[in-house]
Amino acid sequence: MKKIRVLYICHGNICRSPMAEFVFKDLVKQKGYAELFHIESAATSTEEIGNPVHRGTVRILSSKGISCSGKRARQITIDDYEDYDFLIGMDRHNMINMKRILGEDTDGKMHLLLDFTTRKGDIADPWYTGNFELTYRDVLEGCEGFLSYLQKRQLI
Numbered sequence: 622m623k624k625i626r627v628l629y630i631c632h633g634n635i636c637r638s639p640m641a642e643f644v645f646k647d648l649v650k651q652k653g654y655a656e657l658f659h660i661e662s663a664a665t666s667t668e669e670i671g672n673p674v675h676r677g678t679v680r681i682l683s684s685k686g687i688s689c690s691g692k693r694a695r696q697i698t699i700d701d702y703e704d705y706d707f708l709i710g711m712d713r714h715n716m717i718n719m720k721r722i723l724g725e726d727t728d729g730k731m732h733l734l735l736d737f738t739t740r741k742g743d744i745a746d747p748w749y750t751g752n753f754e755l756t757y758r759d760v761l762e763g764c765e766g767f768l769s770y771l772q773k774r775q776l777i
Contacts, residue, residue: 624658624659625657625659625706625707625777626659626660626704626705627645627660627661627705627707627709628662628663628697628701628704628708629641629642629660629663629709629711629734630662630663630664630665630697630708630709630710630711630715630719631662631664631665631710631712631715631746632664632665632666632668632711632714632715632718632746632748633664633666633668633669633694633748634662634663634664634670634695634696635669635672635673635674635675635678635748636677636678636746636747636748636753636756637678637711637746637747637756638662638663638664639662639678639689639692640678640682640689640757641709641711641734641760641763641764642660642662642689642692643682643687643688643689643692644682644685644757644760644761644764645658645660645764645767645768646658646687647686647687648765648768649768654777657777662692663694663695663696663701664694664696665696665697665715665718665719665721665722666696666718667696669694670695670696671693671695672693672694673692673693674689675747675748677751677753678753680753681753681754681756681757682757685757696722697722697723698722699722699723699724701723702724702728705730706730707730707732708723708730708731708732709731709732709734709763709767710731710732710733710734711733711743711746712733712743712744712746713733713743716733719731734759734760734763734764735763735766737763737766737767737769737770738762738763738766740762744759744763745759
């Protein structure tokens with residue numbers, strides 16, 4: 622069976638997208654779906670390539686019993702569009718940069734994470750706000766909404 626391939630994307634791949642990657646990995650593991658997925662995250666910029674996850678994200682994930690050890694930032698590549706089924710950005714600026722790097726979304730693979738909730742919009746970048754708790758709540762809501770979306774469409 623082909624795995625559902627999900628790539629979470631933000632500006633630097635050290636705060637929001639790794640948070641979404643590891644929150645979603647934890648959610649699907651809890652539901653018994655882990656073997657059905659390949660889940661990663663990446664950046665639209667080159668600024669943080671090779672850097673570990675931001676300490677604020679590490680701290681909030683650790684407080685929830687979720688490890689992100691070993692994760693290093695990487696930038697999206699043109700091949701990611703073909704390699705992933707879902708490319709999920711955290712805000713409108715990510716979407717603009719995703720299209721700049723990946724090209725037009727001819728297959729309907731690009732989404733904003735909060736589009737899977739009743740509360741559409743951007744997930745604030747805690748690099749600027751310092752509010753990792755708020756970002757975590759938004760990411761969790763988005764990931765739960767995405768999982769529900771997949772279940773409703775009988776993709777899992």
